[in-house]
Amino acid sequence: MRVFISYAHDTQGRKVAQALADALRKRGVDVLWDRDLPEGNPVSLPEWIVTSVTAYPVLCVLSPDYVLRFGAGDGTAARKGTLFESRVLQRRIYDHTDPGGCPVIPVAGLGFSADLAPVVLKNLVISRFDAETEDGLEQIVRRLLALRPAPVPAGPIAASVQVSGEMTLVQDLEAVAPTSAIGPALVHDWLAAVPGLDRAALLRALPAVERIIKAAGDTEAMRQMTDCCLRALPDRSPAAGDRRARAWLLIRCQAWHLHRRHELTAAVSTVDEGIRLAKECGDGGLVASGKRLLATLHCELAEVSSPYARRHHLALAVENARAASAMFDALDPAGDEYGACRNVLAGIWFTRYRLDRRRSALKLANKLAAQAVGYLPKDRAREYHELVILRARICIARGELPRARGLIDKALASLADHAGDGASYTELLGAAHLARAELRLKENGRDALVNAAREVSLALGFFDEISLPYASATCRWLLAKLVPETAGVERGDVRICERLFADSRVRLLGLEERSRRIGECVGGRWTRRTEWKEIARKLHSQV
The missing domain is CATH 3.40.50.10140 (Toll/interleukin-1 receptor homology (TIR) domain)
Known part of the structure; x- marks a missing residue:
């Protein structure tokens, strides 16, 4: 425009x-x-x-x-x-x-x-x-x-004007702020026009459409956009540009909406296919981005897997994060992309510590997070705030509570200025409040449980606002763990449920079933442990 x-x-x-x-x-x-x-x-x-x-x-x-x-x-x-x-x-x-x-x-x-x-x-x-x-x-x-030209009826004499209108729509998408209220409406208009767009107009608009959808946190719009664009781009095309566009869509867009829905296995398959296409067209930067995303996905899969599968996913997470670090370092030595990979690698080792309680993993996570600080500038806002929150959680695990408190306060103060800037920042606000809940419990004051529950409730509100179902389920599980009576169960039920299931969504289903049975006195003739085995069999057959 x-x-x-x-x-x-x-x-x-x-x-x-x-x-x-x-x-x-x-x-x-x-x-x-x-x-x-x-x-x-x-x-x-x-x-x-x-x-x-x-x-x-x-x-x-x-x-x-x-x-x-x-x-x-x-x-x-x-x-x-x-x-x-x-x-x-x-x-x-x-x-x-x-x-x-x-x-x-x-x-x-x-x-x-x-x-x-x-x-x-x-x-x-x-x-x-x-x-x-x-x-x-x-x-x-x-x-x-609003001064954009009105749509022109189809017809031979209108063809050139129609092309002009399509390019105007693309220009409007590029001009509007990602968090603008009119952004989603422009995306809707663009999606309707995708089947008739020429390849140049389609590819030019993709980065702007991606920014608007991610700012809104709209997984359904991202799914529609990805499906429309993949249909519009030739499959198995010999052109390197088409393969790169498909790879970009798979890694940046389709994997994004699958990840937000916590469909992690499907997201891994999508990224693997995107990396394959990116390698074919020689796009090293896109391959590195895909491997960094794979590291994150495998790390999250480790948290919801059995002990044997957990070790496999953590090994793949480390392998992909190191590969991405090496590739980005070769493309831009010691650049901020390299710093983002160090941040991901630190998060993987911290996850390994939380799952296996190995102090060596915590020590390495702390070392990698400290390295990442020197590479990530504040204008990489998402990665920068993720790193601050991660460092706070590492400090909590190491018992460095005053330092953890300072880092959490720093993150929340900085994020408050970005709260209206889109779903990404809202998600980070939720993560910061969860870290503060960890801190409240570690401080173990007189009102530790009440204060921690308040922080988790705040995080739940942020996650519900941007429709993050798995993060919301995790918050609800934490609230049940802090105050079991609100879920209609006892603290012993919570401990058994935590051992039986790794996925927060399944844990909530388990508590709901146990609460129902308590209310109906179904398991009066069984011990609690025996009844939980029955609940586990039922849920494993359903999930």
Whole structure:
């Protein structure tokens, strides 16, 4: 999307226009204004102004000088550009007869009185924009997106216009902020257009669509997007570009929605296929990303597996994380991608410690996490916060409680600024509160159980908000473990259930069945252990 900014060169006009141009460009909007003209005058400045004002949406930045010179000037030769622009703008407003929105959008700072606006612009809706905080930008972007051309009926004479409309949709996807309220609607429109998109338009839009869907945490939209795109791209195509696109979709998108649904085995198969395709087309970076994801998936599989399978998954997790580290280090020595791999590897060894209680694993996890600190910058926000939370949990396990408290407070304070930035940050907030619950229990104060349960409840709220079923089930299991009577069972039942099942979802089903039997006195003639064996047989036959 391209827009033209019309403004006057007084202090207020320059300040608002500069902030507006910078903010729009961060959204991918192509901004035209006189700051980008060469130092020498263009061949025809009036022609450049007429072309810009008549061909693109115009943002009129209202300021005292702009108002003074709009349409009629003030009798001096100063600011003739503003006077000329305003006359062309008046003509465009007068010529606007479409039922849609007017392509001229007045923009004013928060302190500017609407009563001062020129009559022609006062009749339009004035958008407010704060040059300091960028408040109001979302509304301006929405108004610009609403000026997109309407869909053109199918037909031979409409073909070229239809292609133009498709590219406009792609540009809108690139311009909108991932967390914008209109992002999901644009994705919906794009999904409907996917079957008719040419390959170039399809591939260009994928990164923007991925960002919007992941920001919303919408697994169903990601599933639909992946299915549509994989159908649109030729299967077994000899073209390296097609194979790379399919590999990218499998690793970045399909595995993502399977992972969020905790369908870990299916996600592993998907990533394996993506890595195979990425190797065929020689994309080493994508192969490395796939192996890093495989490491995470195998680590999580270890947590819900039997002891024998657990060792197998942990070995594969370490193997893939080390391979990804070596590949990223070769591509970008000691870069932040390498640091992200160190972070994953530290998490794997910490998981091994939690499952096997080997102090050597905890020591290695601490060493790797300390290494990762030197590689991960704060602008890698997700990995950076994951690392801070992981280091806090390692400190809790090592008994370094004051240091753990400081790290958790640091994570929560930093994440509070990102709480509205999408599902990824909401998930991390939940993880930070779970770490704080661990800390409360380790501190073992008088109200340790109550405080820990409060932190787990907060985490549950975050996970429910972004529809993470397995994380939510884990929180509910922890609450039952902390306060068994709320689940209708006794503490001994919780201990037996924990030994019998590794998956939090199955554990909850076990507690529910045990509670039902207690209420109906079904197992009165059996011991608790015998009845749990019966419950285990029942659940294993169902799952």
